[in-house]
Amino acid sequence: xxxxxxxxxxxxxxxxxxxxxxxxxxxxxxxxxxxxxxxxxxxxxxxxxxxxxxxxxxxxxxxxxxxxxxxxxxxxxxxxxxxxxxxxxxxxxxxxxxxxxxxxxxxxxxxxxxx
Numbered sequence: 001x002x003x004x005x006x007x008x009x010x011x012x013x014x015x016x017x018x019x020x021x022x023x024x025x026x027x028x029x030x031x032x033x034x035x036x037x038x039x040x041x042x043x044x045x046x047x048x049x050x051x052x053x054x055x056x057x058x059x060x061x062x063x064x065x066x067x068x069x070x071x072x073x074x075x076x077x078x079x080x081x082x083x084x085x086x087x088x089x090x091x092x093x094x095x096x097x098x099x100x101x102x103x104x105x106x107x108x109x110x111x112x113x114x115x
Contacts (some may be wrong), residue, residue, distance in 0.1 A: 001025045001104050003095050010110030014016065015085050019109060021078040021095030029073040032098040035080045039091035043108075047080065049098070085113045 007019040019035070034049035048059045049070040057069060068081040078095050094108040 001085065001097060003104065003106030005093060005095055005109040006107050008093060009110040010109045010114070011085055011087055012115050013113055015113075017082045017085060017111060019082070019111075021080075021096075021106060023076045023078065023095075023097070025068070026097065028029060028071075028076040029047040033078045034096045034098060034103070035067075035069060035078070035093060035113075036062045036096065036105075037089075037091035040050055042088075045091070047093075050084075082111075085111075087115075088112045089113050 002024045004022045005019060007017060009017060011017060017028060029052050032049055035047040036045060038044050046060050046111050047063045048067060050057045050069050050071055054071055064075045067084045070079045071077065090111060092108040092110055094105050096103045096105045
């Protein structure tokens with residue numbers, strides 16, 4: 001299993017970023033995928049998850065209005081669209097695969113929001 005995140009950057013408040021997660025080593029469409037983030041102040045925060053076919057999506061409360069999780073099973077890609085970014089969104093963003101309650105995480109991509 002390999003998960004490689006990309007798309008992180010340093011941006012100003014109010015800007016938009018789209019993160020990508022490239023998956024390999026498993027049948028991507030068979031697994032629920034998720035995004036999370038980590039920063040020194042808040043620690044680990046779950047963001048959102050999407051099931052294999054994309055028919056079920058769940059967001060953390062803080063992400064519901066500004067973030068959009070999606071996937072392209074033909075390309076083995078997971079995405080996170082982040083709108084109207086705020087300084088508190090700063091963190092290391094990682095994608096994960098869920099398998100019977102066990103999550104496998106990637107290395108992450110850094111997002112920094114500051115003016």
